[in-house]
Amino acid sequence: MSQSSDLACEFYDALNDGKLGLAFQPVVHSRHPHRVLYYEGLLRSLAEPFPCNPIALLERLGRIRLLDASVVSNVVRLLDRNPALTLGCNISALSAVLDPGWEALGGLFEDRPELAGRLVIEITESARFGSHADALAFFQRFSHLGCKVAVDDLGAGCFTLDFVAEARPGIIKIDRSYLVEAREGGSALRRLEQVVETCRAISPVVVLEGIETPADHQLACAVNVEWLQGFLFGMPRVDHPDIPGNGSLKF
Template sequence: MSKHLYLVPPCDKLTLLTPAEEAMAVLTTFTRENAVSVNCCDTKTICIVASIRNLAQIEGAYGSDAALAVRHIVHERAREFSMRKSGIVTFSGGLIFFVMPRDDYSESDDVPHVLDDNSIVESVIAALGDEPVPTVTGMIRAAIDASIPPDVDEPFDLDEVGPHAAQMGGKTWRAGYMTDMQTANEVFDALERGELCFRYEKVCSACDIGIIGYYEALLCTTENGMPVSVGNKIPVLERLGLIGRLDKWVVASVIETLRACPDVSLGCNVSVQSATLDGWWATIIERLTREPQVARRLVVEITESALFTDMDALSDFIRVLRLLGCRVALDDVGAGHSCLKSLTELRVDMVKVDGSYLRHARATDRARARLRSLVQLARLCASHVVLEGIEREADVQISLACGAQWVQGYLFDPIFGSDLTHPVTNRDRGD
């Protein structure tokens, strides 16, 4: 990674979003002048529209000079990427337009264009956003969006491909955003150094804790040789719009572990922000289609710690994973932004009830009745219910009394890496 500081003259104006008419004119002129076609039926080229989703927040927190520096470096990365891939690129306001040849990416004539195209989109996102931008105010990470627009002759919604609206405030917000960015840098630096790992928690039968349904892979970092949870940093990455890169690493790592451990079932958390059928997931879906023995041992746990409104996209995501044989769980139900709508409308295999309900249920009969009601509702919406936060034997009895079939928590010793050898049978999985 370059250690230079990039300075942009402060007189350069920062335009965060170009009107749709102007952007479309730029794209049309761009393709005409370069004698290329981005028609959806053209098999030789592909058009990709990218943007810096958090550019407005960067300007609000760090100032216009820092935002200009970030935009400048991202644009330089776009030019370098385009040159490496024999493509062409132009810029308009907050948008970056690529036209790339498909031929450079196809390994054979048998590779479907849709998968090939998705890999190009993911390459764009990685090239523009994986590395932080060094500025005089510190390392800043750009949240990159990229997608393939429809036929250039047809209108497309720039709200879907351009920078999203920023939620900004005063000094407190700016200080918080800068602190969040520092935390994100720590997480991704640990990822680059190979310091991220997993602690595997058992999901056990409430009737017989010797029966293990699967292991949940919980993200940790290593400090002085000991694993330390990074769960409290996940909301930070969600606020910054950077959670996608981490989720992708987690899912890919868990799939590799499933390949290496054919007798084990594993679950992993995916932020609701990442639960959309984008280019990267298309690649994963293609892999899981080829390896059903891996897919049926994967549990994707969707966390709703961040606000999410596109229920249709989430439903499609869940439907496709289930068709592949994966199981899908709603995690931490009753906490964060989880809602009754998600519970009742999303067709998931499993509901995991947040441990806070169990903590309250230990204290009063009324709280126990609330827990029982939530578990019973969950059982109407999914085949299996897991009660989280199990810390003592009495908690297992509460779980049974409330109707939960599965339990998870500190009562059951977690395992690490090489100890992940427990054979998981159909009976264990709860099929």
């Protein structure tokens, strides 16, 4: 067995042993930061840090789907326990395929539409979709069920604007790299303005990531982004007081 395979097994052992959890961070309104759109759950180790990026490792080995299924299942359980919450979680683009597991979840949402309406599925850009047609079918299926399907970290990875325009996600999250460059002003600021304008023409909800300082907040308001996420508004927390019942991930 290769070292990479050994690490993947260690990761899933940690998941099975309850050593992984979700740290939640709010997505807030730019003008009224007390208004929370939803909380995103970010994967965290509850024990010692993993020696490499586990997501990239599992994507490279084609073993990411089990993790994504576990994360989504845990978030759905939290939604079931907390009917006032809207929660989001990340899945790999490699997992955005309508397999039996997703179809079973779709069946649950057909029976429980109030759950679907409070789930945000964020698809990350760290890997390419296995199939353009399969990816579109995934977006369409879960959007039709009432979920908000989001494109995460736009500009940092594999998604093209042509695909995003075709998929029509419920939420587009703009990668923080645009903000970092825009802090210098000039053409980088104009570029961020153009990206925001393009995203607003595609999706009803646009989020700018990476807001760390009051100056970042002011810049985001200046380019007319309605929703923001970043350390300025709250660090990701496993023990978030607004997320009762959160703890270690369960298979």
